[in-house]
Amino acid sequence: MLTLQCLREERERVLASLAKRHIDAETTVDRILALDAQRRALQTELDQVLAESNTLSREIGGLMRDGKKEEAEAVKAQTAGLKDKSHALKESMDVAEEELQHMLVQLPNTPCDLVAAGKSADDNVEVYRNSEPPKAGGHAKPHWDIASEFDLIDFDLGAKVTGAGFPFYKGKGAKLQRGLIRFFLERADEAGYTEYIPPHVVNADSGYGTGQLPDKEGQMYHMQDDDLYMIPTAEVPLTNIYRDVVLNASDLPQKLCGYTPCFRREAGSYGKDVRGLNRLHQFDKVEIVQIAHPSESYATLDTMVEHVKGLLEALELPFRILRLCGGDMGFTSAMTYDFEVWSAAQERWLEVSSVSNFETFQANRLKCRFKDVDGKNKFVHTLNGSALALPRIVAALLENHQDHEGVTIPKALVPYVGFDRIEA
RNA sequence: GGAGGUUUGGCAGAGUUGGUCGAUUGCACCGGUCUUGAAAACCGGCGUGCCGAAAGGUACCGGGGGUUCGAAUCCCUCAGCCUCCGCCA
Numbered sequence: 001m002l003t004l005q006c007l008r009e010e011r012e013r014v015l016a017s018l019a020k021r022h023i024d025a026e027t028t029v030d031r032i033l034a035l036d037a038q039r040r041a042l043q044t045e046l047d048q049v050l051a052e053s054n055t056l057s058r059e060i061g062g063l064m065r066d067g068k069k070e071e072a073e074a075v076k077a078q079t080a081g082l083k084d085k086s087h088a089l090k091e092s093m094d095v096a097e098e099e100l101q102h103m104l105v106q107l108p109n110t111p112c113d114l115v116a117a118g119k120s121a122d123d124n125v126e127v128y129r130n131s132e133p134p135k136a137g138g139h140a141k142p143h144w145d146i147a148s149e150f151d152l153i154d155f156d157l158g159a160k161v162t163g164a165g166f167p168f169y170k171g172k173g174a175k176l177q178r179g180l181i182r183f184f185l186e187r188a189d190e191a192g193y194t195e196y197i198p199p200h201v202v203n204a205d206s207g208y209g210t211g212q213l214p215d216k217e218g219q220m221y222h223m224q225d226d227d228l229y230m231i232p233t234a235e236v237p238l239t240n241i242y243r244d245v246v247l248n249a250s251d252l253p254q255k256l257c258g259y260t261p262c263f264r265r266e267a268g269s270y271g272k273d274v275r276g277l278n279r280l281h282q283f284d285k286v287e288i289v290q291i292a293h294p295s296e297s298y299a300t301l302d303t304m305v306e307h308v309k310g311l312l313e314a315l316e317l318p319f320r321i322l323r324l325c326g327g328d329m330g331f332t333s334a335m336t337y338d339f340e341v342w343s344a345a346q347e348r349w350l351e352v353s354s355v356s357n358f359e360t361f362q363a364n365r366l367k368c369r370f371k372d373v374d375g376k377n378k379f380v381h382t383l384n385g386s387a388l389a390l391p392r393i394v395a396a397l398l399e400n401h402q403d404h405e406g407v408t409i410p411k412a413l414v415p416y417v418g419f420d421r422i423e424a
Numbered sequence: 425g426g427a428g429g430u431u432u433g434g435c436a437g438a439g440u441u442g443g444u445c446g447a448u449u450g451c452a453c454c455g456g457u458c459u460u461g462a463a464a465a466c467c468g469g470c471g472u473g474c475c476g477a478a479a480g481g482u483a484c485c486g487g488g489g490g491u492u493c494g495a496a497u498c499c500c501u502c503a504g505c506c507u508c509c510g511c512c513a
Contacts, residue, residue: 043475047482054482057494061443072493079493246434246472375454377472 001105001211001364003379004036017110020117020326028103035100039093046089053082105214108331109361112298115335118325124338128321130313133342133349139404142345143395144276146402147173150422155276165266165274165281172422176397176409177284179417180390181259184286184311186416188387191307193257193288198237200260201228206240209366211332211358221263230263234287235384242291242368246377249370253300254291257387259284277391278350284390290383291368294360297381298335301357304385305337308353311388314412317396318342320349334359339388341396350392355385398422 007014007029018025056079063072116125147153152173158166169177185195207213207229212220221230231237238258247254262285266274273279288307292300305321312319324336333356340349360379363369369377401408406423414420 040475043482047475050483051481053493057492058444060493064443076493083493 001361002107002110003360003364004032004104007032008036014110018108020111020115021108021329022117022119022327023108025107028107032100032103032107035096035103039096039100042089042093042096046086046093049082049086049089053079053086056082109329109334109358111326111329112334112357112359114323115329116323116325117327119327120325121328123325124322124328125325126320127323127337128309130320131318133318133347140345140399141402142276143343143398146398146407147276150406150424152176152398152422153277163281165279167277167280172417172419173394175417175419176394176422177390179413180388180393181284181286183314183413183416184387185257185259187307187311187314188257188286188288191255191288193255196238196241196256196258198231198234198241198258198260200231200237200263202231202236202240203228206236206243209240209243210236210362211365212236215331218267219265221265231260232264233262233285233386234258234260235289238287238289239291239362239382239384240366242380242382243366245366245368247291247368247370247380249293249372252291252293252370252380253296255288256290257286257288259286261285262389272346277395278346280391286387288385288387292381292383293370294378294381297357297359297383300381300383301335301337301355304355304383304387308339308355308385308387312339312341312352314410315393315397316410316412317393317400319352330354330356332356332358332361334361341392342400343392343396344399344402346399350396352392352396353386353388356383358382358384 002014011029011033015026015029056075060072060075060079063069063075116123118124141149144153144155147155150172151170154168154170155164157168158164161168189195201223204213204227207220212229212232216232220232223229237260238256241256242254261282263282264280266279266281269279288304290300290304309321319339319341322338322340324333324338329336336354336356338351339353339355341352342348343350359381362382363379366382368380368382370380372378397410398407401410406421409417409420409422411420
């Protein structure tokens, strides 16, 4: 979430920045500032009452020790009204604080300067494309047909055993998954990311820390009996490693990665968006995360973009990179690059990675700071990116590398999957 | 799942008949003296949030709540960790 200090000192900039998301936050921000002023005034008053109370209590303590019981009783009488007074002040302060927090967590992050204003995906800025989308040959089969023809993925079986959006991967389909995961992890390892196998289930504090709660409450599977959430991305457990942590400046950057299945309820999705592998309730993903020094974070973002770019090049897929506009960016992000691969049969771009800098937005919630050279604790910047999400990569591999007899596995991937062709 | 124990500042570890305890001490760490440099020794500093220009005030001894003029110390509750028993991959 945004810091109060930032709202206080840079109100105009924050409003202008949020306007790029097509959000008019003026009313909210001003209400927050009013509550903040109110809270501070109450705190000052409360502190005074408590100070008085503490002084008297110490006095009583001294008198009791000296055996002057009657004098102590007399002082005690002076404390009579103080407790009610402090309780009342505390209560008003808590009320103001609660409303303030409630409003504050609903404000999204401020897009950074480079981000364009915009309402929807149409306003995203394409910053890179490795090739023109191959012309439709008319014969390209969609991945769900290929998957079925070579018995790679069974959607119906998944629907029977669990429900729609939970496919079974089979035979070479399963090996392809396993190979891709290994391939992505090895590349992350080579790039200096430490591998983690995190829990696939997190508590509410963690959901809150990375911003899934309360914003996306309905998107996560929730286990009511234990009040735990299934992770929608490894970002949640990996970034929450740093919740309530103060790092040394020399510890930065922290680079970590991890493979996990991801679980998303995807309420409200329908149609061609959910066909085949396009959108699943459970999917596999390798995530890269960095905890960076504020002055380095945008350079870090660039290296992460380059990393993902390298993966897609190795897989020989046509792709483009978009810098998302304000209106299309996630709630917590200050800047996001989306990677999209071309689907030859569906003849459209499919998002396969999202690489973001959250600046201090998550760090503020996580209370993740570093001790700066001036001795002060400051918020770190957090970043993460998919490197990569599997289903649409598999879709693109099947569709783009198909021919009449089967599918050719890109050379870089062969050592990981153990075969170079998928055929009948 | 049952029984008991435990949870203090980066770590270790005092403090529980409630009263200058936000907290003794050691280690680690930072600065200084000494030294060609280092080590040792000695001196000083050394948790975090909030309010405040500052001085200072206030809050925090696992989380939350309560008793009291006053709680790290008493009570309730939740959680983590440890030991034993049970069950089990």
